[in-house]
Amino acid sequence: MEAFSKVSPRSVRYIKLGVGGEWEKPCIEQGTLRFGTDSGNPETIRWAEGGKWDELAASWRAAKSQGTATRFTNETRLYFEAGPEDLWVTFVGERFYWGFLEAGSPEPVEEDMSSVRRIRDGWLCVDRNGKPLLKSNLPGSITNLAAYRGTSCSVKAAEHVVRRINAELSKEVQRAELGRAELIEAIIPLIQRLGPKDFEVLVELVFGASGWRRIDATGGTRKLLDLDLELPSTGERAFVQVKARTTQAEFNNYAQEGKDGVFSRMFYVFHTGSITSDDETITLIDASKLARMTLDAGLTDWVIRKAE
Template sequence: MSDTNESATFPIAPNAVRYVKLGKGGKWERESLEKGILHFGFESADPVSLQLCREGKWDEIRIGWLEDGGFAAGTATSFSNQMKTYFEDRGDTLWVTFIDDKLHYGFLEPGEPERADPTDNSDWSSFRRMRGGWRSTDALGNALIRSSLPGTITKLSMYRSTICRVSDYEYLVNRINGWRSPELENADRARSSLLEALGVLIRRLHDRDFEVLVDMAFVNAGWRRLGRVGGNEPVKDLDLEIPLTRERAYVQIKCATNQECFVSSVANYKTREHYSRLFFVYHTSSIPLVNQWDDLGVVLMDAEDVARMTLESGLSDWIIDRSR
């Protein structure tokens, strides 16, 4: 078993990439991970089947599945092809699978399959050893978590048979090597440019539009407004609550402000025991404000923070329209 890249050689450059399901319902996943093996079925350790594999008589294996096994022609061909892929791999195929919501990958060591359990006459499954075991981190040490992978990769876990091709293999190899695709680089640059532009536009908003923007951003983020924006209360601009947890917070919204005003708002917040957080939101200050009260639930948000929040809330067009 290996979850580190200490013995891995990057970049990897496989001749083929295959997904493998480790047993029905994943019954061989844990064993394969712990022993650093690829456990494979299809009676691949049966002496007759093994000899046919050695001789490369894949059509005879197909006929065996068709006539002796009673499978349909397409299924028999599929079984034969999967056995061929497994048996003929000389260590240059990248094998991937999902275990515990992580993508694991590795290369087989050269050599023939071994019988998985010689003491069980009803079990003719086999295994081959993984070179360095299975790995679940990329070249940079980042975990290959299912939720961080695109659907073209995660859909592989829904495959019903054992071995299949990986259509989006270029992306997967690049991801394992720690390389970013040109499309992702372009998207990141575009996002950074948009955030920078939004920050400039946010600083141009007048008081009322800025208050409305902050209000919509918090509501879109899941907060429920209990008090209206821009009320007569001198300190509190927004009274918020998270419906599920009943957590209370209030938001102080300022266009132009300074450190003295921020300190005053924090002092007032300390007297309000029924609030667990203060959001001090502003877009302009002659010098950057300093937050020394993170441990008290004080969150300081400048124009850049508001830009990120509005982008994530889908409010970019609203800002652009207000700035025309």
């Protein structure tokens, strides 16, 4: 999809699309926001258009508790008075959707006295860089909205929501990202100082931390094999060729002769050299990538001790 302009909403509100999510699918597919609480009732519409919110509240008090009547009235008012500059968000499954309403009045749905409003350009579930917005990648201050039991509410973490949609990092995250990048750069020359044996041990530790398990002896008489690995969760077999220093010619030789049908993947790991490959079954891991993997595996201290 094409990149959208940076959003700067006047307000941010969460909406639950139907009891048990019954309206979620049609709303997402049709680009609409459906609202209950008798918002499609002709009398409710008349009171809303006339700004007679006290009369709407009085009608709810006749059937509900004071607190519920107040909540229903406030939610309905904010729904009717919302404009194109107000951002609405919702969760559907694991996805976080957002959108702006079109100008205009709600359209009543006679079957249940609910109503709908159109979402300008439809609901979106990606940030400004096109990255999907998923619960697993969002903080609790945002995902907690999915537990709200009412129909609609204001979003306390509005600034955070807007920042995530705009794919902007907070100052704290920027600082952490910078520190991580600097640490990775510092690990690279330490890895390049490792001797062949220690380098091979590091590679084995890194793969082990990722779930791969060695199932055969290292090196020995097997010319093209340093590590014979299996991923227990899937049964996938792979072999890892470890070369402290390498060349394109040396890599080409291993790429042509290395796989024998038993293995589905090949990893070629090295810390010094410059090589390329267009074979999708071969993963090249240079010092930079290995440094990131080392940090993720919690092996930074190990590398520092070995490189001292």
